[in-house]
Amino acid sequence: MLGYGQFCPLAQSTQLLCERWTLLVVRELIAGSTRFSELQRGLPLISPTMLSRRLKTLERAGVIQTSVAQGHSVYELSEAGRELRPIVELLGAWGHRWARSDLSEGDLDAGLLMWDMRRSINPDVFRNRQVVVEFEYPDAPKGARDWWLVAREGDIDLCLHDPGYEVDLVVRSSLRAMTRVWICEQTLNEAIRSGEIRVLGNPELARRLQDWLTASPLSKLGTRPAPEVVWKSTDQA
Template sequence: MVNESVARAGERRRYGQYCGLAACLDVIGERWTLLIIRELLVGPQRYNELLHNLPGIGTNLLAERLRWLTRQGVVRQHPRLSGRGHTYELTAFGEELREPVLGLARWGLNVPHSFSAEDEVRPQWGVLAVEALIRKDQIPDVDESYEFLVDDQVFHIAVRGRQISVVQQGAEDAVLRVSTDAKTFVDIGSGRLSPFEAVVTRRLSLEGDQEALTRCSRLLGLLPGPRPTAI
């Protein structure tokens, strides 16, 4: 068997099936590849940042995976940050993986016994966790912003004209501010901990009115939403 850390593109085995899923897995089905893509969906990262945010990956394996993804047109070196060392970002083709990856993340939150107390967690994963949890059938009719501080990572959900965006910075006009740690955030998203339990145990703090909290919770699927009106 070819060792992962020294594998070369020419040694990669294909499924050899005339199928879109098989073609997808030929490109991103190797171990660690989707996690690299997860990191770059948050934003461009330098090589050392990727290495830090992917605990357990070897430096040779990360370099090989990045070379492969670059050859496949999924990743490129960031043209404006080349003076700061090797910085990588997704291409437009790579960005098309956002919805599939969010769907897989949403599915994974419901896998039984999928998390352990010893598992690594990073605050920036909260950005994608929020995107994965968003229920597009529960977008509020009001324009407002909800800010999240997860460890040292701040971002917010902006609702504008029933359109949603997740922005990697604070929101001065936020009607709701949520502060917690990364593990608590994942526990809430996976349903292992309710927001109420997190507040009572002081693992989460909230600033904002109850109506904004209800709208945000429904948007993230943490509360059942009103049923659509039958036509």
């Protein structure tokens, strides 16, 4: 990678963090991914070679630390990496306000959407019982049209194949409509009232679905008022 040839701390940090995929790898680590396979699920278009390269770069820079557990590499943020959380959150919030996707086909991914939902769900809503929610995306590519989220004992499992449990709710939606809900362009209840999303099954559970699914954490941050920044000039009058 070519550097900027500057000692400026901003130049030095952007040399490290602004390579393609690097900040998204950090985003996944902040979100709780620790295994190579988990990182791939959150970054479905990155090649294994590129992911390995970015992880090695971050490790050399002291942003992450690697250990081995049960024969698998485990990646965790170091103190330096954890300090990136507010930066990543601020960039995500800024992107929600000023650089939104137009949700064209190239930006829609059922696997990424469901993986993000699975790790951001509020498990407390259905803690005392097992709940199975099936998602149907008729417009998704073949092999990515049917998904199951299984909530039990505070844990959430994501299945691409029928887990064999009785389904409590079926959520039928276009991929674009559900993505709009997830990135806070409209609420789930608004999409249901408009007919863009249909929820079939247990009425009591359906009423609590909005609280269970919540929304993308970074998008939620972007719905809050931006902090006021006051720049102080060092110029002398």
